[in-house]
């Protein structure tokens with residue numbers, strides 16, 4: 309395995325805000341690597357730097373062994389990118405959007421035509437190829453953007469929130485498609501997402517990013533195993549009492565989170581009745597109780613003390629306060 | 637050149653598809669021509685520059701349509717910024733200069749096409765172009781106006797975040813440039829104190845150049861016109877290219 313992307317102490321500031329804070333890691337060739345994090349975590353900023361659209365404040369990175377600051381064109385030739393926000397020309401047809409891209413990347417005419425036909429078939433847009441993009445649905449646009457990103461045969465593909473705002477069916481479809489790209493074409497894929505399930509299903513490794521820092525990086529399985537078994541969520545009017553009661557040695561961890569207690573333990577099914585009995589004997593009231601296998605959401609929670617949704621709510625509040633400050 | 641052509645081609649495709657824009661930007665000069673021209677034709681007597689008022693006005697209207705179309709084409713970069721398409725262009729391994737030149741030539745081409753339409757319509761209402769060479773001279777001036785003001789639009793667009801500043805630019809830059817250019821009335825008929833101001837307006841030389849080509853008469857020496865508008869084109873192109881290079885998304 310060779311290294312496709314090497315990142316060393318990469319940092320980007322916007323005035324006082326450190327959007328990406330001294331991150332370092334390597335991405336192997338042929339991997340589907342996920343950057344998972346809430347709104348404002350610094351995912352897009354990281355991709356912008358790796359795709360040479362934004363200069364780092366400090367630190368360095370190479371893509372396919374090419375330094376992102378020393379040889380911008382070299383990097384640009386070897387990458388494809390699907391931006392978070394749409395970047396199609398809506399007045400042009402699907403074919404024309406592809407053709408424009410192919411010409412920009414100087415693909416000779418005959419190869420260009422052949423590849424466009426192939427790729428449009430691959431993303432199942434061949435029967436709409438001569439329609440204006442304005443008439444396309446969100447999912448069709450996204451598929452077209454992915455096809456376009458592949459037209460010049462990049463060895464690294466960046467996907468910034470590839471399935472944001474798509475319906476579950478289209479999302480599933482795209483996942484299969486992305487997975488087959490990495491498998492069959494050997495393309496290295498770096499995708500950002502704040503969908504836990506997406507990172508879990510698709511990625512060979514996931515870096516969890518929060519406030520610009522990498523707080524965990526491993527395979528989804530290892531990250532989930534790190535939780536320490538299964539997860540039992542107990543909702544109670546007196547969470548502190550629940551924690552105080554659950555002191556058995558087979559309990560890896562019990563933490564309060566709002567009016568819930570999140571308990572990690574091995575083989576939850578076997579211990580659940582004991583937990584209920586214990587709480588009943590100590591007269592601790594329970595409203596509800598649920599068992600599930602750990603998800604990346606639990607991983608995120610265990611590292612940050614917050615669910616990803618709360619992070620996003622916080623971020624929005626901060627943004628609102630910030631905007632208010634700016635306005636006055 | 638292939639990149640320049642690619643950008644130009646996209647501009648052409650968009651232009652041909654935007655029927656409402658084509659018709660919209662012919663409407664105003666045509667309206668001026670018909671109502672102002674024929675309305676004032678019998679009232680206004682132009683001394684010394686031959687012809688009637690309509691013949692005087694036509695070159696001005698051609699210039700007007702080239703001016704407005706080109707500024708607008710340049711400013712369209714803001715839409716590309718807002719709709720995200722500019723990112724797709726800027727992340728490609730091509731130089732910004734090529735993109736800027738392609739955009740400028742695209743804008744200039746649409747502007748000259750729009751101007752030519754006014755010219756063709758004028759012929760239909762009985763306007764006589766002085767000579768084939770004169771036509772080519774006029775065309776040359778139209779091209780220069782087209783290039784310089786598309787580049788001007790790109791320069792503005794490179795510094796603007798959204799379209800909110802567009803009205804400001806139109807009202808405080810483009811309309812005054814047009815009003816002072818002698819497109820609507822002869823420079824010689826202006827009060828003495830306004831005249832130096834009109835001579836500071838680069839568009840004046842464009843309008844006079846077109847007028848020389850189409851009617852064979854102008855108040856400013858056509859060589860002076862060519863030199864001034866030519867220099868202005870170079871300055872604007874350099875400025876546009878410089879500011880476009882500095883665009884950050």
Ligand SMILES: Nc1ncnc2c1ncn2[C@@H]1O[C@H](COP(=O)(O)OP(=O)(O)OP(=O)(O)O)[C@@H](O)[C@H]1O
Pocket residue numbers: 322325327345346347348349350351352353354392502885
């Ligand atoms: N051009 C900019 N100027 C100032 N601040 C910026 C700029 N771009 C990003 N930021 C800030 O940097 C932080 C990281 O932003 P970034 O877009 O990288 O987050 P993200 O992880 O992609 O979030 P999302 O999931 O919402 O796309 C945010 O707080 C954002 O407000």
Ligand SMILES: [Mg+2]
Pocket residue numbers: 351352353392468
């Ligand atoms: Mg983002």
